[in-house]
Amino acid sequence: xxxxxxxxxxxxxxxxxxxxxxxxxxxxxxxxxxxxxxxxxxxxxxxxxxxxxxxxxxxxxxxxxxxxxxxxxxxxxxxxxxxxxxxxxxxxxxxxxxxxxxxxxxxxxxxxxxxxxxxxxxxxxxxxxxxxxxxxxxxxxxxxxxxxxxxxxxxxxxxxxxxxxxxxxxxxxxxxxxxxxxxxxxxxxxxxxxxxxxxxxxxxxxxxxxxxxxxxxxxxxxxxxxxxxxxxx
Amino acid sequence: xxxxxxxxxxxxxxxxxxxxxxxxxxxxxxxxxxxxxxxxxxxxxxxxxxxxxxxxxxxxxxxxxxxxxxxxxxxxxxxxxxxxxxxxxxxxxxxxxxxxxxxxxxxxxxxxxxxxxxxxxxxxxxxxxxxxxxxxxxxxxxxxxxxxxxxxxxxxxxxxxxxxxxxxxxxxxxxxxxxxxxxxxxxxxxxxxxxxxxxxxxxxxxxxxxxxxxxxxxxxxxxxxxxxxxxxx
Numbered sequence: 001x002x003x004x005x006x007x008x009x010x011x012x013x014x015x016x017x018x019x020x021x022x023x024x025x026x027x028x029x030x031x032x033x034x035x036x037x038x039x040x041x042x043x044x045x046x047x048x049x050x051x052x053x054x055x056x057x058x059x060x061x062x063x064x065x066x067x068x069x070x071x072x073x074x075x076x077x078x079x080x081x082x083x084x085x086x087x088x089x090x091x092x093x094x095x096x097x098x099x100x101x102x103x104x105x106x107x108x109x110x111x112x113x114x115x116x117x118x119x120x121x122x123x124x125x126x127x128x129x130x131x132x133x134x135x136x137x138x139x140x141x142x143x144x145x146x147x148x149x150x151x152x153x154x155x156x157x158x159x160x161x162x163x164x165x166x167x168x169x170x171x172x173x174x175x176x177x178x179x180x181x182x183x184x185x186x187x188x189x190x191x192x193x194x195x196x197x198x199x200x201x202x203x204x205x206x207x208x209x210x211x212x213x214x215x216x217x218x219x220x221x222x223x224x225x226x227x228x229x230x231x232x233x
Numbered sequence: 234x235x236x237x238x239x240x241x242x243x244x245x246x247x248x249x250x251x252x253x254x255x256x257x258x259x260x261x262x263x264x265x266x267x268x269x270x271x272x273x274x275x276x277x278x279x280x281x282x283x284x285x286x287x288x289x290x291x292x293x294x295x296x297x298x299x300x301x302x303x304x305x306x307x308x309x310x311x312x313x314x315x316x317x318x319x320x321x322x323x324x325x326x327x328x329x330x331x332x333x334x335x336x337x338x339x340x341x342x343x344x345x346x347x348x349x350x351x352x353x354x355x356x357x358x359x360x361x362x363x364x365x366x367x368x369x370x371x372x373x374x375x376x377x378x379x380x381x382x383x384x385x386x387x388x389x390x391x392x393x394x395x396x397x398x399x400x401x402x403x404x405x406x407x408x409x410x411x412x413x414x415x416x417x418x419x420x421x422x423x424x425x426x427x428x429x430x431x432x433x434x435x436x437x438x439x440x441x442x443x444x445x446x447x448x449x450x451x452x453x454x455x456x457x458x459x460x461x462x463x464x465x466x
Contacts, residue, residue: 056291062331064338083376090334093374097330098295101323105297125374133373137366141326141358143316 001025001112002095003052005040006187007210008163011171012114013048014178015162023050024106026099030091031060031068033190036198040186047184055098064089066189073190075203083122084205086189092125093134100138100157107144112160119168119213121205131159168213176219183222192226202229234258234345235328236285238273239420240443241396244404245347246281247411248395256283257339259332263324264293264301266423269431273419280417288331297322299422306423308436316355317438319422325358326367333371333390340377345393352401352446354438364392401446409452416455425459435462 001016003009003025016023025048027041038054045052063069065088074084092115099111115126124130138157139145148156163171175182187210188200200207202225214221234249236242236258249256258281260274271287278285296302298321307317325348332344348359357363371390372378381389396404408415420443421433433440435458447454 053294055294056289058289059334061286061288062334062338064334083379087376088334089337090330090371090375093370094327094330094334097323097327101292101295101297101321101327104322105295124376124379127373130370130374133366133370137326137363137370138323140360140366141363142323143320143357146316146357 001050002099002114003027003041003045004114005037005042005044005185006114006206007175007182007185007213008114008116008171009041010044010114010180010182010185011175011178012112012163013044013050014175014180016112016160017048017050018178021110021112023048023112024102024108025050025052026095026102027052027054028057028095028098029054030057033067033073034186034188036191036193037186039198040184043184047181053102057094057098059088059091059094062089073201073204075190075201076208077205083124086121086205087123090125092123092130096134096138096159100142103157104142104144109156110158110160111138112162114163115161116163116166116168116171118166119171119209121209126164128161128164131161131164135159168209169216172213172217172219176217182219187223194226197224199224199226200229201226234283235332235347236260236274236278237347238270238275238277238418239347239439240408240415240418240446241347241349241404242274243277243347243413243415243418244408244411245345245395246277246283247408247413249345249393250281250283251411254343254345256281256345257335257341258283258285259328259335260285260287261290261328261331262287263290266300266306267419267421267431269424269426270419272431273417276417280414286335290327290331292321292324292327295322306434306437308423308434309441310438316357319354319438320356323358325356325363329367329371329392333375336390337375337377342389343391343393344371345395347396348394349396349399349401349404351399352404352442354442359397361394361397364394364397368392401442402449405446405450405452409450415452420456427459430457432457432459433462434459
């Protein structure tokens with residue numbers, strides 16, 4: 001299970017646990033500017049009592065994104081429907097590939113990822129079509145995939161995406177119904193650390209989409225923003 | 234272009250250059266026991282005058298392989314047709330995913346990888362079928378892939394595998410004809426460092442397949458083995 005520490009991955013984790021899964025959470029220390037999300041991931045994993053592993057991976061060596069290079073994170077973007085500079089090239093493919101390797105070592109069959117293709121930034125690697133193609137390559141490129149295929153078991157590895165068709169409002173509602181503690185989550189791409197706490201900027205895509213989700217769901221937004229930031233959009 | 238520093242990737246690099254490609258070589262410092270292959274990769278890249286990048290990635294955190302965990306590398310395996318413990322779960326998928334991200338940043342269209350499905354260890358992620366599935370997911374999961382698809386350009390990213398159907402003998406012959414300096418390459422999974430030089434064990438799958446390739450091609454084997462190791466199989 002990929003666990004970034006954001007709202008969606010927290011709800012995804014809760015959904016997997018609600019289905020009775022034994023979860024092994026995986027996070028990536030990839031040179032992201034919002035590295036503080038790893039603290040949130042640790043808190044969420046500890047709170048849920050699941051195994052948590054952090055893999056180091058230097059995506060700054062690749063660059064090409066406002067999250068991994070010295071490029072400003074866009075603020076107050078209109079529309080949110082074109083792919084923004086926060087897109088990290090091939091990130092979910094890389095993360096799923098590493099999760100697949102870990103799943104194979106664990107002899108786990110399912111990978112869970114909280115991608116969402118409704119209220120999102122238009123990232124191509126958050127769509128169901130991409131996930132289905134990943135499942136296919138995963139089953140062709142692994143020992144377990146090939147062995148089960150040879151036995152006639154059909155595709156072995158499955159990618160579970162419980163949020164992919166949900167709106168942000170629905171994700172907030174699902175999380176609420178599953179008892180997710182949203183105060184533990186961190187979504188902001190461009191946080192400020194003040195007295196050891198990560199405060200959300202309130203203006204990046206991630207903050208805007210998250211705030212709108214809480215507002216539209218009628219759920220109080222527990223996010224701690226930097227001083228002077230409006231809390232609703 | 235993925236450049237491990239082994240024989241196959243050296244020949245693959247030479248093949249790409251022979252086609253007039255501007256190459257950007259990518260290697261991974263992934264916790265492999267034969268990390269000395271990175272020195273070979275650097276030498277090969279320098280010798281060819283191509284840009285070379287090394288990405289750090291901690292696959293020891295995942296484990297599950299004799300190359301990334303404290304498991305002995307098998308020696309003098311018979312048959313070489315079952316998948317051995319040197320298989321690293323989802324390695325080529327992970328490496329290709331990272332190469333894809335780099336290609337997108339460079340605005341490059343082709344990924345080159347020296348996989349070979351004839352004289353190999355039976356790794357599932359060295360087969361043409363896997364590579365085709367990777368191309369598909371690559372084009373669905375990237376900004377450039379999706380944008381070119383939308384313009385009706387057809388699949389944008391292509392994976393070039395010039396060695397995939399060649400035997401090791403043919404790879405050695407191709408490398409010879411392209412002027413590859415095999416003395417710069419390193420293939421052994423379990424090398425010994427003696428006086429600063431990496432000596433090949435001569436008994437792991439990689440050594441056995443390589444030595445047989447040179448022998449069958451009638452090309453002198455330039456590999457430096459540890460003392461007392463027979464040079465042909």
